[in-house]
Amino acid sequence: MRRRNITHVIIYLIIIGAYIFGVFYQKQQTKNLIRKISGNKELIQIDKRTFLSDSSHYIITNTQGYGGSLVGLVIINNRNIIQKFEVIQHSETPSYFKKCLPLIKSLKQKSLTDAVMNPDAISGATLSSYAINQSLHQVNKTDNFTRLPIEKIPVSTWIVLALIILSLLENFFRNKLIIKIIQYTLAGISVAVIGFWLNTPLSFSFLSRFIVLEIPPFYQYINLYLLLAYALISIIIFKSNNYCKHICPFGRLQDLCSLALKPTQNKRIGQKAFQLPSWLTLAALLPVLLFQTPGISGYEIYSGVFDFTLSIFLYGVLVMVVLLLAYTKRPWCKFFCPTGYSLNFILKRYQNLWKRK
Amino acid sequence: MEKKINITAWIFIGISVALIIIHLSSQIITYEKNKSNDMIFNQEIIYSPDTDNELFPFDSLWNNTEFQDQ
Numbered sequence: 001m002r003r004r005n006i007t008h009v010i011i012y013l014i015i016i017g018a019y020i021f022g023v024f025y026q027k028q029q030t031k032n033l034i035r036k037i038s039g040n041k042e043l044i045q046i047d048k049r050t051f052l053s054d055s056s057h058y059i060i061t062n063t064q065g066y067g068g069s070l071v072g073l074v075i076i077n078n079r080n081i082i083q084k085f086e087v088i089q090h091s092e093t094p095s096y097f098k099k100c101l102p103l104i105k106s107l108k109q110k111s112l113t114d115a116v117m118n119p120d121a122i123s124g125a126t127l128s129s130y131a132i133n134q135s136l137h138q139v140n141k142t143d144n145f146t147r148l149p150i151e152k153i154p155v156s157t158w159i160v161l162a163l164i165i166l167s168l169l170e171n172f173f174r175n176k177l178i179i180k181i182i183q184y185t186l187a188g189i190s191v192a193v194i195g196f197w198l199n200t201p202l203s204f205s206f207l208s209r210f211i212v213l214e215i216p217p218f219y220q221y222i223n224l225y226l227l228l229a230y231a232l233i234s235i236i237i238f239k240s241n242n243y244c245k246h247i248c249p250f251g252r253l254q255d256l257c258s259l260a261l262k263p264t265q266n267k268r269i270g271q272k273a274f275q276l277p278s279w280l281t282l283a284a285l286l287p288v289l290l291f292q293t294p295g296i297s298g299y300e301i302y303s304g305v306f307d308f309t310l311s312i313f314l315y316g317v318l319v320m321v322v323l324l325l326a327y328t329k330r331p332w333c334k335f336f337c338p339t340g341y342s343l344n345f346i347l348k349r350y351q352n353l354w355k356r357k
Numbered sequence: 358m359e360k361k362i363n364i365t366a367w368i369f370i371g372i373s374v375a376l377i378i379i380h381l382s383s384q385i386i387t388y389e390k391n392k393s394n395d396m397i398f399n400q401e402i403i404y405s406p407d408t409d410n411e412l413f414p415f416d417s418l419w420n421n422t423e424f425q426d427q
Contacts, residue, residue: 299377313383316372327366
């Protein structure tokens, strides 16, 4: 017991140390980069992403394009006119990104309000141009969230909402047949909609954005916000991890596979490997804290099934998970899933809190 | 029989863990590599509206073997 406590203390210290080091190191790196772009001017840091120099604001933005994060630097003067927009880092396909260069060029000397209110979209590079326009929204500190009219909420969001309501309903029924019907319906819709159609299951990369305080824009991630809210609410109200149990499309897909494969259910494997997800989650969390970049942490294999885009190593993991399905139910959730572990970690702490009270 | 099952299952789990760690390490290496490449881009202010972007600078950089080696 004492040894376990010491291990926990060491792990917490490593996490805190990595976070503090990451924040200071990345801050210095960003400052150096801006200094280089601004021609070695003296910079005063206002907040995490804003620097001031000679009455111009240098603002770092971070939005999502087609290929991942698009980090930009927007320079605006004290009359709110855009002096320069520069893309510092992006993961877009070069040929598509090339189409956005006229848009970037057109931003110079434009009023920030005008650029935000009348965004230009580039056909053929919609998501890249969207990311550029969102960068200006970040600078203007406007999030579409507050101005989102109800008729503009996408159909997919209504379906996700319906899934959540269906999952909530399951808690109130006692009839086994009704529960079974709800469960199969949930599994089918979740795999089809959140999996194959949207490919937006809750991921560790999404959760870790909150850890490094890079809050994702609400409107762009509305479905993920709904799922996260449901996961947390079910932990608080029902003291159960309902997201993993009922909604996670990959978990549900494993359930459906188990129906066909009928695994041997070797309980010993499950019990002994209980610590494995915690170490893997720690391995994924440390790079996030050190580099302050949430995208670096993802090792989930959902995309391999739902839209066939994975690294070669993760395809290997996917093959192993399929083989493990012959031995136990939900092997990914039991041994590897960082999202499930994170939610269970919150659940456990919450339950302990109640026990103490 | 159960022991045999256990060993096979554990081998699969071990391979998966090794692959996940390799994947995470490769992500970090790629991230660091991209960052140093971006620093090179920034020195030339490639995406800046100030520069004349009639020809996309990536094309020439991409064909440059020296750049590829980096």
